[in-house]
Amino acid sequence: MSEWLTSSVPPKLAYHYLDEIDEQCENLRGFHDVRIDRGPFGVFRLIQHSPQHFIDPVSEFGAQQNPAPDLGLLLYDDTFAVESDGRLSPTTQALTNAAFDQSDLAPSAGYCSLPPDSSRITEIFDSESMDGPPGFSVPLKAPDTYLFRFVSPNPHASVIAASSNIPANAVFLLSHYSTTVINLFTPFRHTKTPWHILFIPHVKSCLAAIAMREELDHASLCTFYGTLALSAFSMHGISQSGSWLEEGKAYKDQARQHVRIMLSTAYNIPKVSKYKCILMALITMVQVSLFSGNRDQTECYFLEAEKFIRLRGLHRRKSRKVRLLHHCYVFERLFYESTSVAKTNSDQRTHVIKAVESSRILVYGQDSPSFRLPCFHDLDKEMERPKGQEEGENDLHLEQIGDFPGTLYPEVFGVPELYMLLLSLVIRLGKEKDGVEEFGMRTTSSLKDFMAQAKAVERSILRMHPARYTAIIQRSLRHHDNQEVMDNMLTALHNALAIYFYRRVYDLDSTLLQQRVVAVRDCLLRCEKADPDAVCGSAGFIWPAFIAACEAEDAEVQASFSDMFIKVAQKSGLSTFADTLTDIHQVWSDKSNANVTWLDVMRKKTI
Structure with a gap:
C-alpha cells in the first residue's frame, strides 16, 4: 500500500501537483464552497463553507487560470470528504513537510x-x-x-x-x-x-x-x-x-x-x-x-526575487500574467547586473545558489543561477534555433542560445529578446573575465575558447541592425505610442551594447568609442524631440545614456548627457538619476588625470 501511495505521486512532480491544487483554489470565488478532491484517499480534499458576508478586495486580481489537466491522479468519491477551516493541523502539516521534504x-x-x-x-x-x-x-x-x-x-x-x-x-x-x-x-x-x-x-x-x-x-x-x-x-x-x-x-x-x-x-x-x-x-x-x-538593498531584493522564482515559479504552469512579472524582473535584473561590480562569490549570491541547488527542482531551470558563460560553437547558427515553450519560459536569465517566438520583451519594453540575450552574454563574458583577473577563480574555458566566444558575440552585436526589428515592435504599439521614439531607442541600445562590450570585455581606449557615443547621444535627443517624456521612460533609455556618457570625451557631448540626466531627475523627482550623474561626473574627472573607467569608479564605491 505504501509503495502504491508513493508511486502515485512521484517526488519530482509533488510540487507540480500541489501547484495544480493551489491554482484550482485561486480560481474559486470566496463566496463559493471549496471542493478539492485530488490525491490518494482524498487527502487534498477540502470542503469549506465561506462566511456569508465576505468580500474579497482582490478576488478579481490575477488571470483566471485554465483548468488543470488530468495528471493521472486518482479521484475518489465523497466518502472521505471532511470539513475544515482551511488550515492544516500541526500534525498534518508535519506529515506534509516530511513527505515532500519541505525543509x-x-x-x-x-x-x-x-x-x-x-x-x-x-x-x-x-x-x-x-x-x-x-x-x-x-x-x-x-x-x-x-x-x-x-x-x-x-x-x-x-x-x-x-x-x-x-x-x-x-x-x-x-x-x-x-x-x-x-x-x-x-x-x-x-x-x-x-x-x-x-x-x-x-x-x-x-x-x-x-x-x-x-x-x-x-x-x-x-x-x-x-x-x-x-x-x-x-x-x-x-x-x-x-x-x-x-x-x-x-x-x-x-x-x-x-x-x-x-x-x-x-x-x-x-x-x-x-x-x-x-x-x-x-x-x-x-x-x-x-x-x-540604495544599491545594497536593491541587490538583496533582486536575489530574493530570483530565488523565489526559481523555487516556486519555474516548475509551475505559467499564466500570461505570471510571465509578464517574470519579464519585468529579468529586464531590470539584466540591466542592473550589467553595471554591478559585486563579487560573484559573495555570501548573498552563494546563498541563493545553494538554496536552488539543494531544492531538488534545479532540473526545471534552463539556466544557471551564477551567470556562467554557456558553451557555443556557431553562435549565429545557434541563435536561429527555435526555443520550445518550456525552455523559453524557464531560461530565466537568458543563458540558452536560441530564438523564443513566445517572448514578451517587445510587447512590454519595446526591445527584441535578441538584444537582451546579447546583453546577457556580454555580462557573462565580463564575469568570466573578472573571475580570472580579480578573484583568482578557475575559468571554465581556456583563453583561446574565451576569445573565440568573445569574437562571436562581437560579430553578432555588429551585425545586428535595429531596422530588422521594426515590424516586431510595431505589433506592440498602440495609438498613444511613437514609432520614431521606439526606432531611435533601439538604435541607441544597439550602439550602447557595442560600447558596453568593448569596455567590459576588451577594455578599449575611450577614443575608439566616440563615434558610437555620439550616435547614442543623437538618438536620445531625437527621442526627446519626438516625445519630451520619452527619455524619462524605462531602462531602455537610461542605460544607453549612462554607458555612453561615461565614455564621452568631448565637452559638448558631456554637456548634452548632463542635461538629459538633469531633466530626468527633475521630471521624475527620484534621487537615483542625480546620483548617477554624480558618478558620471566622477568618471569624467578621474579620466582627465588617469586612465580610469566607470568600472573603476563603481568598484571604488563598493570598497
Missing part, C-alpha cells in the same frame, strides 16, 4: 534562526534595522488621519488587520504613480503594460480593502506601501518638500516590515499568499530601493 525548499522561512555568520540576506532580515516602535506618525497636513499601526513581526502570521484609516495623501500618491512614476518602467504610453494590468489594479484593490477595514496579506500590503513610498520619494524630488521625504521613509519602513514577514512564510505549504502577489511585492521593493539609490 529543502523553504530557506527563507529559516533565516531568522540562522547563526549570525550564515549567508542570509541581511538587509531584509536584519532585526536591528527593521524593528521599530509599535506605532508612529509622520507630521503631515492632517496628522490625525495619518496614523499607522506597526505590525509585530510575527513570522507565523498570515494576515493582519488593515489600518482603520486610509493613509493621508494615498489617493493623490497613487494618481501620481499612475501618471508620472510609471513612465520610468516602460516606454509605452498605452494601458496594456504590466503596471496597468497588474500593479495599479492590485494597489487600488488594497486601498479599497483598507478603506473597508478588510484583511490583507503581507505581500499585498508590501506592494501597497512600497508603491506609496516610491510615489512620495518622487514628489519630494519634484516639490523639494521635506514632508514628502519623511512620508516616503515611513511608507518604505512599512513595506520593509511586511516584506520581512512575507518572506518568512513565502515557502510554506499551504500557501499564505499567491505567487503573483509575492512576486509583485519583491519587484516593488526592487524598484523602491533602486530609485532611492
Whole structure:
C-alpha cells in the first residue's frame, strides 16, 4: 500500500501537483464552497463553507487560470470528504513537510534562526534595522488621519488587520504613480503594460480593502506601501518638500516590515499568499530601493526575487500574467547586473545558489543561477534555433542560445529578446573575465575558447541592425505610442551594447568609442524631440545614456548627457538619476588625470 501511495505521486512532480491544487483554489470565488478532491484517499480534499458576508478586495486580481489537466491522479468519491477551516493541523502539516521534504525548499522561512555568520540576506532580515516602535506618525497636513499601526513581526502570521484609516495623501500618491512614476518602467504610453494590468489594479484593490477595514496579506500590503513610498520619494524630488521625504521613509519602513514577514512564510505549504502577489511585492521593493539609490538593498531584493522564482515559479504552469512579472524582473535584473561590480562569490549570491541547488527542482531551470558563460560553437547558427515553450519560459536569465517566438520583451519594453540575450552574454563574458583577473577563480574555458566566444558575440552585436526589428515592435504599439521614439531607442541600445562590450570585455581606449557615443547621444535627443517624456521612460533609455556618457570625451557631448540626466531627475523627482550623474561626473574627472573607467569608479564605491 505504501509503495502504491508513493508511486502515485512521484517526488519530482509533488510540487507540480500541489501547484495544480493551489491554482484550482485561486480560481474559486470566496463566496463559493471549496471542493478539492485530488490525491490518494482524498487527502487534498477540502470542503469549506465561506462566511456569508465576505468580500474579497482582490478576488478579481490575477488571470483566471485554465483548468488543470488530468495528471493521472486518482479521484475518489465523497466518502472521505471532511470539513475544515482551511488550515492544516500541526500534525498534518508535519506529515506534509516530511513527505515532500519541505525543509529543502523553504530557506527563507529559516533565516531568522540562522547563526549570525550564515549567508542570509541581511538587509531584509536584519532585526536591528527593521524593528521599530509599535506605532508612529509622520507630521503631515492632517496628522490625525495619518496614523499607522506597526505590525509585530510575527513570522507565523498570515494576515493582519488593515489600518482603520486610509493613509493621508494615498489617493493623490497613487494618481501620481499612475501618471508620472510609471513612465520610468516602460516606454509605452498605452494601458496594456504590466503596471496597468497588474500593479495599479492590485494597489487600488488594497486601498479599497483598507478603506473597508478588510484583511490583507503581507505581500499585498508590501506592494501597497512600497508603491506609496516610491510615489512620495518622487514628489519630494519634484516639490523639494521635506514632508514628502519623511512620508516616503515611513511608507518604505512599512513595506520593509511586511516584506520581512512575507518572506518568512513565502515557502510554506499551504500557501499564505499567491505567487503573483509575492512576486509583485519583491519587484516593488526592487524598484523602491533602486530609485532611492540604495544599491545594497536593491541587490538583496533582486536575489530574493530570483530565488523565489526559481523555487516556486519555474516548475509551475505559467499564466500570461505570471510571465509578464517574470519579464519585468529579468529586464531590470539584466540591466542592473550589467553595471554591478559585486563579487560573484559573495555570501548573498552563494546563498541563493545553494538554496536552488539543494531544492531538488534545479532540473526545471534552463539556466544557471551564477551567470556562467554557456558553451557555443556557431553562435549565429545557434541563435536561429527555435526555443520550445518550456525552455523559453524557464531560461530565466537568458543563458540558452536560441530564438523564443513566445517572448514578451517587445510587447512590454519595446526591445527584441535578441538584444537582451546579447546583453546577457556580454555580462557573462565580463564575469568570466573578472573571475580570472580579480578573484583568482578557475575559468571554465581556456583563453583561446574565451576569445573565440568573445569574437562571436562581437560579430553578432555588429551585425545586428535595429531596422530588422521594426515590424516586431510595431505589433506592440498602440495609438498613444511613437514609432520614431521606439526606432531611435533601439538604435541607441544597439550602439550602447557595442560600447558596453568593448569596455567590459576588451577594455578599449575611450577614443575608439566616440563615434558610437555620439550616435547614442543623437538618438536620445531625437527621442526627446519626438516625445519630451520619452527619455524619462524605462531602462531602455537610461542605460544607453549612462554607458555612453561615461565614455564621452568631448565637452559638448558631456554637456548634452548632463542635461538629459538633469531633466530626468527633475521630471521624475527620484534621487537615483542625480546620483548617477554624480558618478558620471566622477568618471569624467578621474579620466582627465588617469586612465580610469566607470568600472573603476563603481568598484571604488563598493570598497
